[in-house]
Structure formats: structure tokens, C-alpha cells
Amino acid sequence: MKALLMYKDRDFDLKQKLPLNEQTLSQDLELDTLFSAMALEDEFLYMVAKVAVLSILEDLDTILYRQSILKDCLKNSLVVKEIYAITMEAIEREKRIFFGYFSKYYPSSILSRSIEVLQMFVGLLKQLRKISDEHANKFESDGFKNFFSMLDRELGDEYFATIQIHLKELKFRNGALISAELGKGNKGAKYTLRLNENKKQHWVERLFTKKPPAYTFYISERDVTGAKILSELKDRGINLVANSLAQSCEHILSFFNMLRAELAFYIGCLNLYDQLAQKREPVSFPIPVDSSECTLSLKGLYDVCLALTKNEKIVGNDLNADNKFLAIITGANQGGKSTFLRSIGLAQLMMQCGMFVPAESYRSSTCDRLFTHYKREEDVTMTSGKLDEELSRMSFIIDHITPNSLLLLNESFSATNEREGSEIARQIMCALLEKRIRVFFVTHLYKFSHDFYLKNPKDIIFLRAERQPDGERTFKIIEGEPLQTSFGEDVYNLVFGAGN
């Protein structure tokens, strides 16, 4: 039995390999803020959110599959939370059922523990069935429909009855029937538990069938050793059945674990949704476009992490950058360039794990990898100069980048003078452009951006952080040619007071 709520055809792998640059991404895009909002201080939810968000889905079907499940969750959040609670209960209660105190290694204690665990699981599985019976019709997504019909199909009343018969039989009220053969040195071997069918025969039948020969002996009460040996003999007989019952417990437990992990993602989404709704920030389900196209158009996109940490309403941006492979973002210091860049990265990640995005609308081609290259603090390890360090990170990216990657650069190559920085940037950008790799580049390198602008290229869009003539920032990113100044003077004035 599989829950299949993350993928149509496979389990959600919590241990899957995350991108190599997972840490860099988390740092540059402030992912911790996002995960924390989804987790609400629940470690497990945090972990699931992290794995789900960082394992970028490329395939549109799966993204849409999750989107419709998430829509169901938003509509039926109470039912979903109830199912989630059942999985938690199963996992918690299983932990509290112990093996016998001293007898952990005897099949009989493994067996009796397994029977107890199974009784408990059966109860919870029945609850799941009941939820399914009552609420299944309110769900529309393929994922939930399949899930409920699977519960229906696999967990019928008859099935529960069969389990009950076994659990009763395994208490061996009529004695354990064990077959054996003569092994090495005529010692009993191949002990196998057999079904002890107590056929009720009619008395006439009983009278006329010849009884097969049978010999019985008893162990005297004083023979403590004998009693011990006998129970070990029984243990040998039930070894296999104890094993398969214990394994069944493990399998059912892993079903609950899987269901919990898959639901945890949606629970995280519900948590985030609630917080954004409280702040009256809009969300919408994005439209993912196949990566063979180069599409990006968005409306009212805001930085979800900033929204989560700030109390005031955040400025959203609009952009239409279809068929633009390179976006060069210049303009005023403290004008919202970094925030804008981050909001693109976040929205892209959220879209590509099947979530809603923090925007009124968002339509974008999927990428298979996402890279960020941000200006770093001075190299703390002292092993290389700053430009060295920057370029070595760049070289790492180049090692791993694919044609369908998305690359976000924030003030890269500024660790040297502008002419040289521009030249490095020019060479790298030309190469990336030629490979048709999508890049967003926030930069102060005027020579670089100006040179590019003069060529009037079709596949590059030039964006600028807006500045009112009086120096006031609107935090809006608008289309516009690069300017020679980034209005650092404004910032100076802000700090030192104008005219100083």
C-alpha cells in the first residue's frame, strides 16, 4: 500500500539527495524563514518542507498533481489534519509498546508484542477507513481520489476480520502444532508452524475413522529445565511467524510513516497559507511552463520571506520577461534589487515543489537546477583573496550548471575594479547567453551593463530599481537602461545627513 500523495507513482523519499548547493541556496534565499513558517516549530515538518522545496521538480505533471492535492487540502483542511493526526498517533503509540522486559530475544515475546501492535494499527486503519467513507466525496484531486479508493479496496471489513482470526489463532489456545524433520544427528530440524485445524467431526465419523497413532508425554512440574526447553522448542516453531508478523508491523508502520511524511508537506503549505492570509498577502497557483520555452511573466510578486518577517505590506512587482534569457538589474542602492532577485528564486522554488506562489500571478518555465551567486563577506578562512573566492564559487557553478538551469547573480565580480569586473562579467555572460541559460544579474558594473545595452539585444531585459527624482525609493523594479550612478550619494546623505 502506498499513499502516493507526492508523486503519482512513487514514494516521497525523505532521504533523497538534495542539490549540492543546498546550503548556498538556503543562505542566499533565506529559506530558513520559509521553512520555519511552514514548520511552526515542528522539526519533522521543517525537514519535510526542506526536502520538498529543495528537490526541484522539473516535470509539469507532478507539479500540477501536487497543486490539485494542495487545493483539496485548502478546501478540506480539517479532514487532512485529522488523517495526519491518525498517522502521528500510530507512530507514537507503536513506540510505547515494548518487548517483554527480559525476553526481547524470544520469538514468543516478539509475537505477543506484534499482536498488540497490530491490534492497535487495525484500530487506526479502521478510523482511516471511516474518514474515507465519510469525506472521500469532497475531494477532487487525482491524488486524494486514488488514496481513498485504495483505502476502500485494501481495507475492507472482510480483511479486518481475517486479521482478527489470525491474531486470535496466534495465541495458540489449542496448542502450537509444529512439524519437524530429523536433522543432523537425528535432532529435530526445520521446525515449521502448522495450522492447527480443530475439525469438528460428527461422532459417527469419529467412531469409524481410525485414529492415527499419537504419543503424548508430560513434563512434570518439578522439571524446570524441561519446561524451559519446551518453551524454546515452541519458540523455534513460531520463529518464522513471529518474524513475519513483526515485519508486517514494520511495514504497516512504514505505511503510516510515509503517509505522515507526504501529508506533512501539505500541512506545511497550510501553515504558510494561514500566515500569509493573516497578513492579507495574496497567493496564487503558478502556471509552470515546459523548460523548452523561456517564459517569465508575473504580477504582484513579493518576497515571501520579507513578508513573513515584516509587519507592513510589501511592494509587489510586475514583470514580463518572456524570451529574455538575461535580466540585468541595475539602479539605486537600497532600491529593492536584492529583494526582487530573491523573490524570483523563492517563487521559482515554490512553484517547482507544487506549492502556491507569493504573487497575484506567476507563469514561468521550469528549471532543473537553481544556482545563486551572491557577494560574500570577506573570506574568513583567509585561504584566498576575495576575487579568488568569488571566481572559485563561479567555477563550481559552471561545473554543475545545465542548459535548463536558472542562475541568480547578486553583485558578482565586484571584488575588483569596475573595468576588470566588467570584463569578467562580459565574458561569462556572453558564454551563458550563448548556451541559452537563464540568468538574473543584479549589478553595479556600469561599463558591463551599458555596453550590453548599447547592443540593443533582443534576449536581454534591462531592469532598474526605481528612484524618484527626490531620491525617494519606491522599491519597485521597472524596465530601464542602466545608469552611471547607483545613487550612493543618497545613501551617504541618508546616513550623514544631506549637505555634510
Next chain:
Amino acid sequence: MVDFHSILFKRIEDYPKDEALQEPAFFSDLNLDQIIESITISKQEYNLKHFFYTPLKDVDSIKYRHEVTKDLENKTLFENIKSFAQKIHAMREHLEQARKLYYKYQKERWFLDAVEIYCDAVTCLVHNLSSLSLNSRGFKGFLGYLIYYTNSDRFVQLVEETKKLEADLSAIKYCLTIRDNSVKVQKYRSEIDYSAEVEKTFQKFKEGVAKDYKVNFPEQRDMNHIEAKILDLVALLYPDIFLNLDNYCHKNADYLDDTICRFDREIQFYIAYLEHIEIFKRAKLNFCYPRISKKNKEIYNYDGFDLALAYKLITEKSSIVRNDFYLKEKERIIIVSGPNQGGKTTFARTFGQLHYLASLGCPVPGKKAQLYLYDHLFTHFEREEDIKNLRGKLEDDLLRIYDILNHATTHSLIIMNEIFTSTTLEDAVFLSKKVMEKIIQLDLLCVCVTFLDELSLLEKTVSMVSTVVPENPTVRTFKVVRKPADGLAYAVSIAEKYQLTFDFLKERLNNHESTSHVQRS
């Protein structure tokens, strides 16, 4: 009746009579004790050592072993013999177990299994040997005996009875019903496997691999009284089979054949030796079948090495130096001189080992060899230093030499290592010359390791010298080659090695003060 007795000895008369044979006196001097120890260590159950303590006295007996050894170089035959040995070993373990156990039906089954293994071992062996082309008198004789034995009524009947009984016992299947303190024993009547049934029920939850919860029950060979009681009841359910088992054990108590038992032990002499030299062959060292003569004293060996030292070096993964020697015409005595720790003693040991191993009929280290079949082998190696009693040591040296020379014949072999070191040079030259005169007179083969260059000027001698790398005299080549003794002083190079030359000392002394606080790079 087939006339075959032993795979080791051509004639039954040669069989060593004294089973408690001691190791020969020269064993530790030549490190043969180490060699034989490593050869036999994994074969202790066969008690092979005294075969290795018994050199052969005639050339044809040696050939007899060469033939068998050459046959065993056939990998198939070798593996067949190994597998036979493993089975006989298992058989012995079963018999031992049967002896140790307490309950009758259990003892009887172990015995039955032992016989089954024996029958299988013998049957396989005769089958395998028949399909191979054997060239040695030893193996041909043994195969003849095996064919005769396996066709005998005694063996044929043994095989049949054993098979029948094993099949009957294996077919027995019974059921126990354990309820509280009662155990009911019945024949098995195709009741369903309940574990499989339960597993099927929970199949739908199965995803991936689950932990194994099966408890491992230690298998003890003994039976407890409950098991014995159950077995007795099973015997009641199947009375005929168990009666047959009783009768079988009485009838076949002494089923083992002496000749086959002896073969099982003796063939291990070859197996042990071949397995041991395989280690060296893998390190690209050669072994050869030496030509052996009782008359011809022109001997040679090329690419020989000390088997004990090589074993140590191989485990340390160091390289092994090989040496050559030959004696022609009137040459009888090899005088070995040269720098210390240059391989002189090793050379002398190698010489002795080669001759001893050859006299056992074994292949010897080297590419090609002709060796002499001696009547006695004598060694005179320096005994442990005893500084307190100089005169005593010299006296002891002389007494030992006297003893050797009294017993040596013209067919003997003498190996001397650094004799008369505990006296003045002049004395040593004088005494050595005296001893050498006797040896020359006896016309026997001798190796003499000495620091006295003068000895190499005597008649019948050949001078061989341990060598160093010319450019760097501190590096030994461990090559011992034929050349005149040059008496060069190597003390300087040894001093250099220990940094005790003038320059070294000056530097070291100068640095004394500074080394305490300045680390040298």
C-alpha cells in the same frame, strides 16, 4: 590382491620405525625447524613432522617422490586430493562426535553420517583418479588398490546400506503439538504452513526490506532430555527404520580401511609442501626437481634462496635476493667471505637447506639444480656468545669440530659458519687451516663462512664473496658471487650507516647544544 602400501615410501621397509623421531641436530642452524614448522602448522592432525625428519637414503626413493609430486602439479588431481582430505577430516569429526554423544539414536546417526561421508570420499576419489592420466608409480599403485577396494563386496554393500538408511531417515516428518506441559508426537499429515499463511495476509503492506526479527537459536550438537524423549517417540512411529539403524551400526563398526587411512595421512606430506612453495611461486620464485647423485660431487644450483628468510620477506613484502653456486671437477669447498650482513650466513643456510630438502625428495628453490645425496649433514654454527668464558668457547668450538670430523665420511656435507671467532686472528688462521686440511683430505663437500681470506687459497676451495653496491658501500646487494676475497675494510661504511664517522660525529657533537631547542629538519 593389489600390492600397494605407501605413497611416500617405495618399499615398506623404508617406513620410519620410530614414530617419536627427534628433529635432526642441524635443523636450527639451517633454520629448517622454521621451514618445517610453517609447512606443517596447518596440518597438525596428520602428524607429518617425522616424515620431514627422515631423509631418504637412495636415489630411486627420491625419484618415487618426485614422480608423485609431479603428478600432483596437475591442478585437478591436487584439488581432488584436497577435497578427499576434507571429507576424511569431516568423517573423523563425525566419529569423534558420535563417540562423545550420549543418546543412542543420536550417536548412531552421527556414525551413519560418518560412513556416508567416507563412502562418498572414496567413491569420488576412485572416480576422479580413473579419469586422470597418472604417471607416478605411487599414484598408479594407489589407484589399483582403490579400484580393487571399491569393487569389493564389503565396500559395495556398505555403500548401499548407508544410502538406504540415510534416505529412510531423511524422509521422516513428524508433528509436535505443544500445549501447556504436554507434547503430542504424531506423523505429519500435510497440515498447511501457517507462517506463510500469515505472511500472505499482510503482503499488501510490504514495501521495501524490513528488519529480520528471526531469532538465531544456537545449534548445539548435544540433545537434551526432551529432544531425546521426542526422538524415542518418533522411533516408535517408525520402528522398522530405527531397528535397521541399530543393526547397521553393530555390523559396520570397523568399516575403515587401513591403506586408505594411511594414504590420507601420507599424501599430506606432498600437499603441505606444495601449498607452502606456492607462496613463493606467486612471488615469482622458482622451484625445480634437482638431479640427485650419490657419486657425482659436481653440484650446482641457480637462483636459489633461503626458504625461511624468503617466507619472512614475502610477508613483509620485501624483495628476495637469489644466489647461484656451482662446484666443478676437483672443487669441493666454498669459502664465503665479505662484508657483514651481506648474506653470507644466508648463503650457507641455503646450501644446507637445498641438500636437505632434496634428500626428502622435494622440489627445491632454484631454476635448475644438481645436488649430492649425502650420508650425513653436519653444521657448525656459532653458539650463543658467552663473554665470561673465552677459553671455554674456543674449547667448545674445537670439541664440536672434532666430533664432526670423527663422524664425517667422504659422503658427508659440512657447513661451517664463522668458526674460531673467539681467539686471535693468528690462532684462528692456524686452527682453521688445520681443520680444513682434514676436510680436504676427506674430499667431502663443504661450505665455510669465514672472515679469514687466507682459507680461500687452499686447494679444492672456491672463493665466494658477499657484495655491496659499488657507488654506495653501505648498501648490501645480498648477492654472494664467485670472486677472489679482497679483504676490503667495510667498517667505514658501517660506521657511516650509524653516523659515526668523523664528519658525522663533528656535526652531531656541534649540534648537541642546539638540538635541545632547535628541531632538525
